[in-house]
Amino acid sequence: MRSPAADRRRPTLWDGLLALLVAAAAVALLFFLRPAESNFLTASVVLEGETIAQYDLSALTGPVAVTVDQADYPLTIQLEPGRVRIAESACPGLDCVHTGWISLAGQQIICLPNRLVISLTGASDPDFDAVTG
Template sequence: MRSPAADRRRPTLWDGLTALLVATAAFLLLAALQSEPGESLTAAVTLDGEILAEYRLEEITQPVTLTLDELSYPLTLLVEGDGVSILHSDCPSQDCVHTGKITQAGQQIICLPNRLIVSLTGTHDLDFDAVTG
């Protein structure tokens, strides 16, 4: 004998409320994990695992342009108080340029042909681990 629940095909009001509750919880968790506006960010430019330059973004008052002509594919970085972007690159895929401006801790711009990584790190510590809770 089949149960009445097996014959039901349309979502009920309780199904909708459960989905709304899960979506709300996911949104609140995402909002809690975002960088805070007052967070101190540091941009590190790394080539082959060696740090070429570091910038504390809150200390940047005027945009800083860093041109790296010695690379296989020369590129130009723009460091501003609110983030970092690659303005120009001679690499074939242009993925690093298309990444756009990074503005939050944990974000990176990677130029594989040049083996260059630009990463943002923050000094704001959360009260809990994002993985274990």
């Protein structure tokens, strides 16, 4: 089978254009998903599609550690005023622990083996109801 692409040895102008297109898609997505500063942060913990807990990070006064034992690979979530991280996890890969602290509305920590997502949402209104679980 002959293909024109296989016979070339050097990149063409169109390759550059294609690379530019991929870069543009990345930048557009980055802009669309950019996290925002927020004074009132809520951390939601979603395990296998169900919200198991929500924490009002703005109302915290000191560090809190929460262990999620019902996950396939048990993990410990560390909450501090204005930020949250997964401190330790029994999952393979440890991508969630390596994500580190998140502190902006729109940021997430994902633990794929556990199917767990911690997401931060912001609010401009301090009087919203927060469920603490």
